[in-house]
Amino acid sequence: MPHLEITDLSAAYEADAKVLKDVNMTVDKGEIVSLIGPSGSGKSTLLRVLMGLLRPVGGQVVLDGDAIDYTSKSSLRHVRDRCAIVFQQYNLFQNMNVMRNVSIAPIKIKGWDKKTVEAEAADLLAKVGLADKHKAYPDELSGGQQQRVAIARALALKPEVLLLDEVTSALDPELVNEVLDAIRVLASEGMTMIIVSHEMAFVREVSSKVVMMDEGTVVEAGPPAQIFDAPKTRRAQEFVSKILRH
Ligand SMILES: Nc1ncnc2c1ncn2[C@@H]1O[C@H](COP(=O)(O)OP(=O)(O)OP(=O)(O)O)[C@@H](O)[C@H]1O
Ligand SMILES: [Mg+2]
Structure with missing residues (x-):
């Protein structure tokens, strides 16, 4: 059984405009x-939907065998207990030092020791x-x-899946x-991750699977060697030849 299984997932910000x-x-x-x-193409939207930040209009997400009900508060809480997301804008709390930024949610929201x-x-x-920046603002x-603090802050909640x-x-x-x-380092420790990145050499190096999206759909998915060296679909061929030329 896959850890996360996404089936026929659809989402829209406005009615009749599925992204x-x-x-x-x-x-x-x-x-x-x-x-x-x-x-x-919908990469960020997909991560947003997974986190319950945008409610899907169709399809299903199953996490560890449980279908997520994005209309249910308890189901959403369950998802947010198990998945964490880090954005481009790290949004740290400016008035708190690094240690406080990382520890506040587990202490105040989770009530952990x-x-x-x-x-x-x-x-x-x-x-x-x-290690030497605990007290820095x-x-x-x-x-x-700051971005590494944001990653540590996300990990402090002990997610099973990290979305970047x-x-x-x-x-x-x-x-x-x-x-x-x-x-x-996280990859070497076996952290499950879904990564959106323009760093193609990095994507190629760390990914077990690369999913190419276009216009809200998955065009092609496969191991990095397939997607980057021998894409099967014309759309993936076009995209890869364009990005690898840079
Ligand atoms: N808040 C929003 N309201 C309405 N439409 C949005 C919103 N955010 C994104 N969209 C639209 O949804 C589609 C998918 O956008 P999304 O941000 O998921 O793309 P992306 O693949 O992450 O792109 P990028 O590589 O530029 O980050 C686009 O057509 C975009 O204009
Ligand atoms: Mg995006």
């Missing part, structure tokens, strides 16, 4: 699935290369450091790699 159309996809435990495709949470937050910060950090939406796109080029390195 996801019958999307099918599976994600196994420990898998890293990357979504690629042109701007506006403060000492335990802080010890785990320290481990997470070490993992993303910020966001405005004292680079964009790459272009987490390096707002960063100066020299800061991109430090964030990718943090994601590489």
